[in-house]
Amino acid sequence: MIKNPLLEKYWNEKVSTLATLNAVSIPDPLKERHRLYSLCLMAITHHYWNGLKKGRDGEYPWNPDPATAGGKYLRDDYRGHNIAAFAVDKRGLVIDFEFNHNRLLNSSAEHAEARLVRRIYGLTQINDAWDVASPSAPATDDYNTFEEVTLYTTLESCSQCSGVMALARVREVIFLQTDPGMYMIGNILRNLTEKTALESPLPVPGSMFDFSFFTELDTAFEGFTKEVMTKPFYKSPAGKVDNSPSVTSFLCTALAYDIYARAAKALNDLADGTTQLLFPDAKPVDRAGKEVTNGLTNAETLKEVLGFRDYAVQKGRRATPHGG
Numbered sequence: 001m002i003k004n005p006l007l008e009k010y011w012n013e014k015v016s017t018l019a020t021l022n023a024v025s026i027p028d029p030l031k032e033r034h035r036l037y038s039l040c041l042m043a044i045t046h047h048y049w050n051g052l053k054k055g056r057d058g059e060y061p062w063n064p065d066p067a068t069a070g071g072k073y074l075r076d077d078y079r080g081h082n083i084a085a086f087a088v089d090k091r092g093l094v095i096d097f098e099f100n101h102n103r104l105l106n107s108s109a110e111h112a113e114a115r116l117v118r119r120i121y122g123l124t125q126i127n128d129a130w131d132v133a134s135p136s137a138p139a140t141d142d143y144n145t146f147e148e149v150t151l152y153t154t155l156e157s158c159s160q161c162s163g164v165m166a167l168a169r170v171r172e173v174i175f176l177q178t179d180p181g182m183y184m185i186g187n188i189l190r191n192l193t194e195k196t197a198l199e200s201p202l203p204v205p206g207s208m209f210d211f212s213f214f215t216e217l218d219t220a221f222e223g224f225t226k227e228v229m230t231k232p233f234y235k236s237p238a239g240k241v242d243n244s245p246s247v248t249s250f251l252c253t254a255l256a257y258d259i260y261a262r263a264a265k266a267l268n269d270l271a272d273g274t275t276q277l278l279f280p281d282a283k284p285v286d287r288a289g290k291e292v293t294n295g296l297t298n299a300e301t302l303k304e305v306l307g308f309r310d311y312a313v314q315k316g317r318r319a320t321p322h323g324g
């Protein structure tokens with residue numbers, strides 16, 4: 001006897017039914033908004049890129065000579081996988097961002113999304129610190145802090161982060177690359193959680209808003225998983241080779257770096273007018289699909305993400321020795 005009605009619904013179905021979500025159609029002006037935030041997140045990740053997953057010694061056959069421009073970034077010390085997340089509020093303002101810090105904190109659970117959710121809970125509770133008068137920041141109930149928050153992450157979320165985001169009731173999670181190792185847990189949790197309780201965020205792959213870099217990353221990673229069998233990711237000084245088709249190894253290659261570099265350039269092209277917004281006056285919509293009247297237009301969103309990018313690359317060290 002299954003006590004959970006949603007689980008019961010899927011109990012005798014195929015797994016594919018449980019892991020599939022109904023297609024969501026995103027209007028073109030909203031697609032453009034998603035692309036702006038996505039480009040910004042890739043630009044920040046690109047700025048802080050590090051590639052020496054296995055340390056400074058040994059060889060990285062997928063990467064160029066460290067003396068070259070691209071090689072310089074790929075040679076930076078490894079503090080975490082090149083994965084980042086940021087959160088956007090109902091109006092379209094960027095709240096904050098975080099990196100993956102697995103390596104820096106010597107823990108395989110230090111993912112960007114879970115770190116970000118915890119960081120934002122910390123920010124919302126700042127008003128109850130001793131001797132802080134901030135009437136403009138009223139206390140937020142822990143169950144509605146994230147209900148209108150969209151979280152962007154460069155890589156599809158794992159079960160830990162999907163669980164944390166479900167407990168926080170994050171509205172939706174936009175991801176810019178598929179991680180096949182995460183067995184579509186975001187979809188599965190979305191189907192198994194109830195609207196009225198701790199509903200898991202709606203997972204939105206970049207393909208749903210025509211984000212070309214999403215397809216590029218997925219295609220390049222697929223190529224990497226095949227080619228790495230004959231062209232190792234790493235050769236240690238002792239001659240040990242790493243042929244693992246790992247997504248975090250892929251995210252240390254020039255292949256991935258180049259895609260991030262082009263995304264960073266695409267944002268610069270919008271900034272200097274080389275390319276133009278198609279829907280500069282469009283506004284965001286809330287969870288119910290209603291236009292947010294004081295929301296940022298797409299033109300204002302471009303300014304917002306450029307400002308946030310500059311903040312993140314100049315000051316956003318997150319109290320850790322991320323290199324610049």
Ligand SMILES: [Zn+2]
Nearest residue numbers: 111157158161
């Ligand atoms: Zn995770």
